[in-house]
Amino acid sequence: MNSEGIVDTGLNILRLDLGRFDRRFGIGPACWPFFDLLWIHSGSVQIRIGGANLTLQAPDGVLIAPDVAFEGRSQGADASICHFDWTAPDLACPHGFLRPGLVAGANLQTMIRLLHRHAAQNASAEIRKRLLRAILDGFSPPAETDPPSRVDRAWQEATEKLAEIRSLQDVAALAGLSESSFRAEHRTQHGAPAGRHLQRLKLRHAARLLTTTGLTLSDVAAQVGFAHAESLSAAFSRHYGQSPGRYRRAHRHLA
Structure with missing residues (x-):
């Protein structure tokens, strides 16, 4: 496993890993607070x-948006996987995931293998960032012409x-805008x-900080705009189904 840190507010690689799924090692169930690029190099899952079933x-592969639950299985x-933060398309996955273009598979596989090779060789962060962005272009919907x-x-x-x-x-x-006008425009658009x-x-960013830093819960609350640690803890537990402390212990390998 390789943990990456790219100094870029739009793109930040958290984890790269290679492995094998089979009857003993399934996929999830999981629900990450960051993007998950799952790529199948051989076999099928x-x-x-x-609510979607994919083969x-x-x-x-599939690009899974943050806070989207998934699970799977495979005979082999x-x-x-590539876990990363990506602020640019935060509202761009209405179904919770994106698929590659019809003819992108082989090219994407080559680039994904190259990304892992660069990480193993400690290539510069800028090279890895540019390569990941090129990979993500293969999953992106057509660019909008409107700003x-x-x-x-x-x-x-x-x-x-x-x-x-x-x-x-x-x-x-x-x-x-006023708050009421903003609420109305947001609902109309999204x-x-x-x-x-x-x-x-707020909760997604709190989950990132819990898994990638040693900040106290009070410090995490301040970083994500909660007035008190208790307020964050209650909201976090409702959203993720477990307390911040338990979530941190369960995902400590991402730190």
Whole structure:
């Protein structure tokens, strides 16, 4: 396993790993607070993501969005994973996952193998970052011609300064809107409550800090804009089904 740290607010590799799935070692169940690129190099797996059932036959893979539950099984498959933060497409996975383009499989497999080789050889962070971005292009939906809306620009800015975001009113101010107008525009564009999205952003970042730093719970709460550690603990337990301390112990290998 290789843990990577890229100094880039948009892209940060957390973990690269190679392994094998079979009857003894299945996939999940899991629900990560970061993106998970699962790639099948040989063999096949059956995986359930949200309400979708997928069969991945090498060379094939799936890009799973944060906070999306998944699990799978295989009779035998060689696979790799890449866990990473990626702020740019935070609202771009309406189904919880993305698939590669129709003709991208072989090219992506070559690039993914090269990414793991670069990591093993301690290639520069910039080289690995550029390669991962090229890989992600193979999963991205067609680029939009319209610029980001003021709502999405506000979310991008809020993601970079969560410690200063105490309420949805703070996010609305970044868009130059009242809270009620921001709520309405967000729901129109994304079909979900803005308050829920803010809570998910805060808890997802809290989960990252718990698994990748030694910060106390009070410090984590301050970093993600919660007034008290107790408030964070209650919200975190409701969202992830376990306390922050238990979550940290269970995911300590990511630190």
